[in-house]
Amino acid sequence: MALQSGAEAELLLHWYQENKRSLPWRDTGNPEDVWISEIMLQQTRVEAVKDYFVRFRTALPTVAAIAACPDEQLLRLWEGLGYYTRARNIKKCAQVLLRDYGGELPVDPLELKKLPGIGPYTAGAIASIAYNVPVPAVDGNVLRVFSRLTACADDIMEPAVKQAFTERLQDLLWQLVYTDRKTFPVADFNQALMELGALICIPNGAPNCERCPIAAQCDAHCLGIETELPHRAPKKPRRVEVRTVLVLRDGERFYIQQRPSKGLLAGMYEFPGLPGALSEEEVLQAVNARGLTPLRILSLPAFQHVFTHIEWHMSAFEVQIAEPLSAASAHRNRKENAREGIFVTRTELEKLALPSAFRPLLARYALRPPRKKKN
Structure with a gap:
């Protein structure tokens, strides 16, 4: 040795x-x-x-x-x-x-x-x-x-x-x-x-x-x-999950939801997502199903995120919502229905942790400071 x-x-x-x-x-x-x-x-x-x-x-x-x-x-x-x-x-x-x-x-x-x-x-x-x-x-x-x-x-x-x-x-x-x-x-x-x-x-x-x-x-x-050297066995291929991410906006507020307390990204906040690559019509139906009234929809660039064992391949849509909630009802909504979804202001969103999987969206709406470039 x-x-x-x-x-x-x-x-x-x-x-x-x-x-x-x-x-x-x-x-x-x-x-x-x-x-x-x-x-x-x-x-x-x-x-x-x-x-x-x-x-x-x-x-x-x-x-x-x-x-x-x-x-x-x-x-x-x-x-x-x-x-x-x-x-x-x-x-x-x-x-x-x-x-x-x-x-x-x-x-x-x-x-x-x-x-x-x-x-x-x-x-x-x-x-x-x-x-x-x-x-x-x-x-x-x-x-x-x-x-x-x-x-x-x-x-x-x-x-x-x-x-x-x-x-x-x-x-x-x-x-x-x-x-x-x-x-x-x-x-x-x-x-x-x-x-x-x-x-x-x-x-x-x-x-x-x-x-x-x-x-x-x-x-x-x-x-x-x-x-x-060294020798190591090949890694198993990652599972690919196709998702559609919704950026729902109530005026200047953003609609987010809290993930379950266990599992991947447990307890973190996220833009709501749906399985599969949905069409505009399917997205609008999903928004209506949440009890929200869509005004207009915009397709956003697709993006991906790689976890250890999973890849998320994501398409995304921005949907403007009618009839903004009052600040009081939004506050109650936050306390009681974070898992189902809440509207938050930019300032409120800055204090909440969102996974880096959504970094392209955070950057698009300037919801996080730009990342420092390494020399």
Whole structure:
């Protein structure tokens, strides 16, 4: 196995100190920053997370603030990151921390795994990065690095393979900490492995072996098979759902509805949708069926959104509605019938979380600030 000695680990640690990225949650000394960032980084790229992390921590700087945050504000802060169950689990976790742990994240990985939203990887990341506990944190980057280091041809998506790598890395950490160097920086070592996978031992292309500090220890590189690894089984094709989205407008107000409390995009607000690609006549019939009177209809450009296992292929129509509701009745409607549909003003809509699936419509009506362009 590569990286069997402290001297080899030092090569990686030196590279990390010279090349690590500046990230808003890195080296802050706050375990909560490790926790929040690791949850955000699940299924999400680092560059996409940075601005969200800063915004989230600015609005909710403490465990108590997270625990008391209203759901609508929480989801609005998370809007665009996807996998919204993560945000709800952060709030649940904060509430448990306040109730059972004095508002602080425990050091013990076994205790961390008891908390909502924290699995084995996240527990290892928090314990090792925040508290320097000698436990592994095996994410996709580390799996890819070790697959190449050991020239492992097994499918890295198999739980048994991940478990085997985790056990081998645990053995290595124990050796580095208790045999070679009792003050070994576990936090930097685990982050160095992740950083190596993100910057050098990259996916979907040839790794940058000429820049790798441990290329001489890499079995795949020595065998010339680094581009063939890691192996992973092909993903199942996503299910395609064809939908028709309705932008119903009551003067300057927009008609939205709340999704069910469980399932995809649970509890979020959305423009109402109907299954299938409907014609104008079918859309008008659907609007009338809601007890609304359409005045005119406009076909909008079609768009798509890709979830992990589903693709939404959406056509869209804007429909102007007659006889605007009064503000009072709209307020009652909001409280009582959000699932069926409510009219909201632009200002009200800005405070509600809508899935990024509707980003083209939000942009069309300037209901969200334009996205920053990456340099």
